[in-house]
Amino acid sequence: MTIRSIDFQRQAELEIEMAGLGAARFRSRTEREIHKDRGAETQPGKYLVATVIQPMSVALRQFIDDVYSGRPGPKAVAAKLTKDMDPEVVAYLSARAILNRLIRGTSVPLTTLARDVARSLEAEARFEKFSTAKPGLYAKISGKLDKDGATENHKLTVLTYAMGKFDIPWDIWSKTDRLHLGVKMIELFCEHTGLASLVAGHESSDRDAPHDQYRVELSARTYEWVEQSIQRGEGRWPQYMPTIIPPKDWDSLVGGGYHTNAARPLELVRGAHPEQRRLLHSAHLGAVYSGVNAIQRTAWRVNDRVLDVMLGLVAAKSDIGGLVSGRDIDMPEKPHDIDTNPDALREWKWKARDVHTANIQLRRDRLQQQQLLDLASRFRDEAAIYFPHNLDFRGRVYPVPQTLHPQGSDPVKALLMFAEGKPLGADGAHWLAVHGANTFGVDKVDFDERLAWVEENRDQIIRCGIDPIENLWWTEADKPWCFLAFCFEWTGYCNLEEMGYGDEFVSHLPIALDGSCNGLQHFSAMLHDPVGGAAVNLIPAKKPQDIYQVVADKVIASLRSNRPSEGMIPEEVEDDGKKKKGPTRAQIERWSYEWAHFGIDRKITKRPVMVLPYGGTPRSCVKYVEAEVLSRIDKGQEHNLGDELKPAIGYLAGIVWQSIGDVVIAARDAMEWLQKAARRVAKENQPIHWTTPSGFVAYQSYMDMRSRRIDTKIAGKLYRLRLNDETDQINRSKQATSISPNFVHSLDASSMILTVDQLAAEGISSFAMIHDSYGTHACHTSALASKLREVFIRMYETDPLTRFRDEMVENTGLDDFERLPNKGELNLWSIMDSDFFFA
Numbered sequence: 001m002t003i004r005s006i007d008f009q010r011q012a013e014l015e016i017e018m019a020g021l022g023a024a025r026f027r028s029r030t031e032r033e034i035h036k037d038r039g040a041e042t043q044p045g046k047y048l049v050a051t052v053i054q055p056m057s058v059a060l061r062q063f064i065d066d067v068y069s070g071r072p073g074p075k076a077v078a079a080k081l082t083k084d085m086d087p088e089v090v091a092y093l094s095a096r097a098i099l100n101r102l103i104r105g106t107s108v109p110l111t112t113l114a115r116d117v118a119r120s121l122e123a124e125a126r127f128e129k130f131s132t133a134k135p136g137l138y139a140k141i142s143g144k145l146d147k148d149g150a151t152e153n154h155k156l157t158v159l160t161y162a163m164g165k166f167d168i169p170w171d172i173w174s175k176t177d178r179l180h181l182g183v184k185m186i187e188l189f190c191e192h193t194g195l196a197s198l199v200a201g202h203e204s205s206d207r208d209a210p211h212d213q214y215r216v217e218l219s220a221r222t223y224e225w226v227e228q229s230i231q232r233g234e235g236r237w238p239q240y241m242p243t244i245i246p247p248k249d250w251d252s253l254v255g256g257g258y259h260t261n262a263a264r265p266l267e268l269v270r271g272a273h274p275e276q277r278r279l280l281h282s283a284h285l286g287a288v289y290s291g292v293n294a295i296q297r298t299a300w301r302v303n304d305r306v307l308d309v310m311l312g313l314v315a316a317k318s319d320i321g322g323l324v325s326g327r328d329i330d331m332p333e334k335p336h337d338i339d340t341n342p343d344a345l346r347e348w349k350w351k352a353r354d355v356h357t358a359n360i361q362l363r364r365d366r367l368q369q370q371q372l373l374d375l376a377s378r379f380r381d382e383a384a385i386y387f388p389h390n391l392d393f394r395g396r397v398y399p400v401p402q403t404l405h406p407q408g409s410d411p412v413k414a415l416l417m418f419a420e421g422k423p424l425g426a427d428g429a430h431w432l433a434v435h436g437a438n439t440f441g442v443d444k445v446d447f448d449e450r451l452a453w454v455e456e457n458r459d460q461i462i463r464c465g466i467d468p469i470e471n472l473w474w475t476e477a478d479k480p481w482c483f484l485a486f487c488f489e490w491t492g493y494c495n496l497e498e499m500g501y502g503d504e505f506v507s508h509l510p511i512a513l514d515g516s517c518n519g520l521q522h523f524s525a526m527l528h529d530p531v532g533g534a535a536v537n538l539i540p541a542k543k544p545q546d547i548y549q550v551v552a553d554k555v556i557a558s559l560r561s562n563r564p565s566e567g568m569i570p571e572e573v574e575d576d577g578k579k580k581k582g583p584t585r586a587q588i589e590r591w592s593y594e595w596a597h598f599g600i601d602r603k604i605t606k607r608p609v610m611v612l613p614y615g616g617t618p619r620s621c622v623k624y625v626e627a628e629v630l631s632r633i634d635k636g637q638e639h640n641l642g643d644e645l646k647p648a649i650g651y652l653a654g655i656v657w658q659s660i661g662d663v664v665i666a667a668r669d670a671m672e673w674l675q676k677a678a679r680r681v682a683k684e685n686q687p688i689h690w691t692t693p694s695g696f697v698a699y700q701s702y703m704d705m706r707s708r709r710i711d712t713k714i715a716g717k718l719y720r721l722r723l724n725d726e727t728d729q730i731n732r733s734k735q736a737t738s739i740s741p742n743f744v745h746s747l748d749a750s751s752m753i754l755t756v757d758q759l760a761a762e763g764i765s766s767f768a769m770i771h772d773s774y775g776t777h778a779c780h781t782s783a784l785a786s787k788l789r790e791v792f793i794r795m796y797e798t799d800p801l802t803r804f805r806d807e808m809v810e811n812t813g814l815d816d817f818e819r820l821p822n823k824g825e826l827n828l829w830s831i832m833d834s835d836f837f838f839a
Contacts, residue, residue, distance in 0.1 A: 003245050008259070011245045015262040022238035022263070030230055039103025040096040044229035048103075048222075049095045052193045056091035056185075059192045063184070077177050078184035085125060093120045094185040095193075098216070102196055103226055107209070107217035110198065114182025121181060122173050127159055133168050154353075186216055195222045238263035240401045241375070242385040247296045250289045250390075253280055257296070257388030257400055266400065268292075269391050276393060276689065276699035284695045291694070291753035292389055292397055294760035298767050299384035299419035300406065301508075302376050305488050306414045306481060309468050310373060320472065321480040322411065324365040329355050368403075375404045376415045384419040394742050395696035395749035396771060406510075407770045413510075414481030418766045418777060421506035428778035429493060429502055434839075435511045435778070436461070436486040441478035446543050447835065458494065465491030485509060510768035510775035513785060513838040517547050518772035519613030519744050520667055521837070522751075525796040528826040529666030537836040538826065544836035547663065548602035548609055554659035555605065555652075559596040583651055591648040594641055600652075604628045608656055613667060614741035621660075622653040669821035670801065671740045677808060677817050678739040682732040686812050688739065690804050693795045694750035694757075700742050702734035703727060743804065748772055751795055755788045774838065788838055793828045 030042045039045045060082065067079035082090050097117045101108045131138040141162055145155050163170060173181075190196050196218050201209035209215055218226070243258065250256035250268055257266045269276065310323070317326025332351040335344040379385050387399040387406060399405035406416055424432065430451065437443065437450035445453075454461070463471040465487040477483035486509065493505040515521055516537040524532035533539055535547040583591070607624035608616060626649045633639060641648045661668055678700075681688055687701035704727045748771055755774065756767055764783065768775030776784045801820060809815055831837050 007245050011243055012260050012262070014241065014244060015258050015260045018241050018258075019238045019262040022240075025239060026233050027230060030233070034104050037100050037104070039101070040099040042103065042230075043233055044226045045099050045103050047229070048099055048195065048226075049092065052095045052189065052195065053088055053091045055192045056095060056188055057087040059188045060087045060090055060185075063188070076184070077180035081125070081173065081177065081181050082121070085121075085128070089124060090121060090185070093117075093124055095189060096120070098186060098189050098196070102216065102218045105218065105223050105226075107199070107215040109209075110183065110186065110214040110216055111179065113186060113216050114179050116182070117185050118173070118178035118182040121185075122178065123156055126163070126170050129170060130159060130163050130168055134166060137162070137166065190216070195219060240388075242300075242379060242387055242401055242404065244379075244382055244385055246299075247386050247388040249293045249297075253277060256292075257390065266388065266390055269393060270398075272393060273687075273699050273701055275687070275701070276697065279689060279697040279699065283691070283697045287694050287757045288391075288395070288696050288753055290760065291756040292391065294756050294765070295397060295767050295769055296387060296389040296399075298406075298765070299386060300416045301382065301384055301419040302380040303415055303417045303485055303488075304380060306485050307373070307376050307380060309484065310411065310415070310481075311377075312469065314369070314373065321475045321484075324362065324369045326366065328359045328362060331355055372403055372412060372415075379404075391696070391749075393700075394698045394746040395692055395694065395753070396745055397749065397752065397769065406768050410479040411481040413768075414479075414485045416510075417485065417508040418510060418768075419508070420766055421508045422766075422777040422779045424493065424503055424505050424507055425779040426503065427782055428507060429497075429505075431511050431781035432486070432489065432493065432507060432509065432778045435509070436483065436490055438512070438514070438839075439477055439479045439483040439486055443839070444544060444546055447839075454490070461487050462491045462494060465489075507778045509778065510766070511778045511781045512768065512770075512773050512775040513781065513788070515748075515772035515838050516544065516836060517610060518748055519741075520547065520609075520664055521792075522744050522747050523613055523664070523667035523670050524826070525792065525828060525831075526747075526801050527666040527670055527821055528796075528823040528828065529664075530824050530826045532664040532666050533824075533826045535663050537834055537839075538828075538831050540830060540833045541836065544839060546602060548606040551605040551609055551656065551659050551663055552600050552602050554662055555600050555655050556596065558655050558659065559592045559600070583647065587644070587647075588651065591641070591644070591651050594639065594648065595652050598629075598637070598639055604652075605656055605660070608653075609660055609664075612660060612664065613671070613744050615737055618653070618657050621657045622650055625649060625653040625656055666821065666824060673801075673818060673821055674739045674743055675736040677805070678735045679732055680814060680817060681808060681812055682730045682735040684812060684814065685728075685730050687730065688735065688808065689811065690743075690746070690807050692746045692750040693798060693800060694753045696746070696750065696753075698742065698746040700735065700738060702731045702738060704729040704731045745771075747795070747800060751788070751792055754791045754795070755784075758791065759784065759787055785838065786832075789832050789834075792837075793831055796828055 033039065033042050033045075040049050063076075064079045064083050064087075067076050068083065094117050097120045098113060101113055101116065127138070131142075138159075141159065142155070145158060186198070190198055196216055198214055198216055201211050201213040201215055240263075245259070247257045248255070248259050253268045253272075255265045256268060269280065272280070313320050313323055314326060319325035332348060332355060334348055335341065338345050338348060387401055389397050389399050391397055399407055404412060404415065406413065422428075430447075433451050433454040434447055437453050440453075442450055442453045460471070460473050464474040464484065468474060468484055468487070474480055474484045474487055489507060489509045493502055493507070496502050496505045520532060521536045521538060523529075524536055524538055530539065534541070535545055535550045537545050604625055607628070608621040611620060611624070626646075629649055629652070639645065678688060687699065689697055689699040691697055752769055752771065752774065756769060759767075759776070759780075762783070764776060764780050766776055766780075774784055774788055805817060805820060808817065
C-alpha cells in the first residue's frame with residue numbers, strides 16, 4: 001500500500017503531539033504532587049526514599065546503641081522515642097516526610113520540617129500501639145479505610161477517634177520532644193545520604209530568611225538529578241494514540257508500530273528479559289511477525305451512530321447502558337437530632353463518608369469516560385485508523401493505545417467498526433444474527449434458536465436501530481453497546497432484505513466467535529481428555545455445553561445425595577500443618593440440605609472453574625464461592641445457616657472444588673505436572689523458556705527480591721520497598737504457581753497468531769482479535785471458524801506438552817522429570833464438527 005506524503009506528514013505530526021501530550025501529562029502530574037508537598041510520591045522521590053532507607057536505618061541503630069551503651073547521663077530524647085520501633089520504618093517515614101517538602105527545590109525551615117517528621121513518627125508509634133492493644137478492631141477499621149481509598153489525614157482522624165472511643169491510651173509527645181526527634185532524623189538524613197544540607201538562613205536559597213533561622217535544602221546535585229529524572233520520564237511515557245496510516249510493520253524486535261522517533265521506539269515484547277531478547281534474536285519469528293502485522297494493519301473507523309448516542313446520553317448526565325452517571329450521589333439527609341444525639345451524628349458521618357468516597361470514584365470514572373469520548377470524537381472523521389500492537393512475554397498480542405482500542409470493554413469496542421465494508425454474501429446474515437443474539441446474552445442455545453430469537457425480536461431491533469433514545473430495550477442486553485451497534489447494522493440489512501438484496505448489504509461490524517472456557521479447551525486438547533473436552537465443546541453436541549452448569553449439576557447431585565465429597569467427613573482436618581476441628585456428620589447433613597435449598601447455579605461455580613487453568617486453588621475457590629453467596633444474600637436471598645454461614649461456605653467450596661476435579665481431571669493432572677516440573681527446574685536456580693507452536697520463545701524467570709516489607713500504620717497498610725531490584729535466586733514458589741497460566745497463555749497466543757497468519761495469506765485483511773475471541777467480517781466468519789479449528793487441532797497434534805518437557809531437558813540438563821500424564825481417547829479432529837467450540 002502506497003502512503004501519500006501528506007498522510008505521512010499528518011502521522012508524523014500526530015506522533016510528535018503524542019509524545020508531547022505524554023510528556024506534558026507526566027510533568028503535570030509530577031509537578032502537582034511536588035507543589036502539594038508530596039514530592040516523595042513522584043517517581044524520582046520514590047527512588048530516593050528507597051535508596052536512603054538502608055544508610056539511615058543503620059545510622060539510627062548505631063545512634064540508639066551508643067545512647068544505651070551504658071554511659072551515665074540522660075538519654076537522648078530521639079533514642080528514647082524510637083528505641084522500640086523498627087529502624088527501617090523510622091528511616092522510611094522520616095525520608096518520606098523530608099523529601100515530600102524538599103523536592104520542590106526550595107529551602108524549608110528546620111523547625112517546620114522537624115515537626116513534619118515527628119508527626120509522622122508519632123502517628124506510626126500511636127497506631128502500632130492500637131494494633132497491638134486491639135488487633136481485630138484495628139484490622140477492621142484500617143481495612144475499611146484502605147478499601148475506601150481514604151487519605152492519610154482522614155485515616156489519622158478516624159483512627160485517633162477510634163482510640164479515644166475504645167479507651168486505648170496514648171501519651172501525646174510534647175512539642176519539645178517532637179522537635180528533638182525531628183531534628184535528629186533530619187541530621188541523620190543530611191549526614192548519611194548527602195542529599196540535603198542544613199544551612200543558616202542567610203546562606204540558604206531563600207535570601208529573605210531570617211539570619212537566626214536554620215533551614216534545610218536539597219543539594220544542588222540532588223536537585224539537578226531530580227530535574228533530569230523528570231525529563232527522562234517525559235520521554236518514557238508518550239500518550240499512545242491510533243495511527244491514521246497503517247502502522248510500521250514488525251520485522252525485528254524493535255521499531256515497529258509508529259513511524260517516527262518522536263517517542264522512544266516500541267519493543268516487540270514488552271519488558272522482555274535480556275535473556276529472552278537473546279533467544280528471540282535467533283528464533284524463527286516469521287509467523288509471529290506476519291500475524292501481528294496483519295492484526296495491526298486492520299483498518300478501523302469510529303462508529304458515528306454509537307458515538308452520537310453516547311454523547312447525547314452523557315450530555316443528559318444519564319447512566320443508561322452502564323455509562324458513568326453525570327450526577328454525584330446525594331449526601332444523606334442529616335437526622336433531626338444531629339446536634340444533640342452523638343450516635344446519630346456518628347452514623348450520619350459514616351454514611352456521608354461512604355457517599356463522599358463513592359463520588360470521588362464517580363468523578364474518576366467520569367473523567368476516563370470523557371477521555372474515551374474525546375478521543376473517539378477526534379478520530380470520527382478519519383476514513384481509517386489503525387492500532388499498533390505488540391506482545392507480552394508469553395506472546396499474547398495487545399494494542400499499544402490504551403483508551404480507545406479493539407480489545408476494550410463493551411462501550412469501547414462498540415465505538416469501533418471495520419473501515420472496509422464487505423457484502424454479507426451467502427451466509428453473512430446468518431453470522432450477523434448469531435452475533436446479535438450473543439451480544440444480547442442469548443448464547444447458551446444452538447444457532448437455530450439464536451436465529452429464531454433475532455427473528456422474533458426483529459421489530460424491537462429495528463425500532464432500536466431507528467431511534468435508540470426512544471426505544472431503550474437494547475440497554476437490557478448483556479453487552480448493550482455492542483448490541484446497539486448490531487441493531488444499527490441489522491436495521492440496514494432488513495431494509496435491503498425487504499427489497500430482495502439482503503446479501504448485498506455492506507457490513508462493517510466485527511463478528512466475534514468466543515472460545516468456551518478457552519484455558520480448559522487447551523488443557524483438554526493437550527491430554528486428549530474426552531470428559532473435559534465434552535464439557536468445553538471439543539466434541540460435537542446438539543446444544544452448547546456449559547461447563548459452569550455441568551459443575552453446578554455435580555455439586556447439586558452431591559448435596560442431594562447427602563454424601564459429602566472425599567475429605568470432608570473427618571472430624572479432624574489439616575490446615576497449614578495444624579489440626580483443627582472439622583465439620584461433624586450432622587453439620588454436613590444440615591449444610592447439604594440448606595445449600596440444596598439455597599440454590600446452586602452456574603454463577604456459584606463460574607469463577608472457580610474459569611480461573612482453574614490460570615492458577616486456581618482451593619483457597620481461591622473458597623473466595624469466589626463466598627463472594628457469590630454473600631452477593632445473593634445482600635440482594636435479599638434468605639438462608640438458615642446463622643452463625644454457621646462461614647464454615648458452611650467453606651464446606652460448599654470444598655464440594656465445588658471436588659466437582660471441578662470430576663469434570664476436568666486431565667487439566668488438573670497437566671497443571672500438577674507443570675508445577676512439579678517448574679519446582680524441579682527452580683531447585684537448580686534456572687529459569688524456564690520454551691518455544692511455542694508459533695515459533696515465539698516464552699520466558700519465565702521470577703526472581704527473589706531483596707526487599708523489606710515495611711508495615712506502617714498511617715501511610716497505608718503495606719509498603720514493599722525494593723532496596724535492590726533482584727537477587728540471583730529463582731523464586732521457586734512463584735515459578736511453580738505461574739507456569740500453568742503462562743504456559744496455557746502462550747498456547748492461546750500461538751493459536752491466535754497462526755490463525756491470523758493463515759487467514760491473511762488467503763486474502764482476509766480485517767481482524768478483531770482478543771486472545772480467546774476471534775472476529776472478522778460476517779462474510780468471512782465461516783472461513784475464520786474453519787481455520788481456527790484446523791489450527792487448534794494441528795497445534796495439539798504436535799503435542800506441545802511433550803515438546804515443552806523435551807526442551808526443558810535440553811535447556812537444563814535435567815532428566816528426572818516425572819512421567820507426563822496419560823492421554824485420553826479424544827479424537828482431536830472431531831473439533832472440526834463441533835459447532836460450539838468457538839461460537
